[in-house]
Amino acid sequence: MFPERHVKLFKNGRNQAVRIPREFELPGEDAVMRKEGNRLIIEPVKLKSFVALLDSWEPLDEDFPAIDDLPAEDVSL
Numbered sequence: 251m252f253p254e255r256h257v258k259l260f261k262n263g264r265n266q267a268v269r270i271p272r273e274f275e276l277p278g279e280d281a282v283m284r285k286e287g288n289r290l291i292i293e294p295v296k297l298k299s300f301v302a303l304l305d306s307w308e309p310l311d312e313d314f315p316a317i318d319d320l321p322a323e324d325v326s327l
Contacts, residue, residue, distance in 0.1 A: 257268050270276070270292075280295040298306070 255271050255274070257271065259266055259268050261267070276292070276294045278294055278297070281292050282295055283290065283292045285291070
């Protein structure tokens with residue numbers, strides 16, 4: 251467990267912000283923030299695997315148009 255650290259709050263436009271010290275850095279570029287009573291909790295976003303992402307999508311109920319199966323063209327490299 252990391253020791254606690256005193257930090258300053260500041261304004262960034264119309265938002266209140268806090269600079270996170272290096273020892274409390276979170277991985278990635280996104281986080282989830284929630285309030286529990288007087289506590290503000292910031293956690294890194296748990297990344298889904300690509301398969302989990304695909305599984306979370308609803309199937310499409312539409313038919314795709316037929317695609318002509320054209321012969322391959324010769325290519326010179």
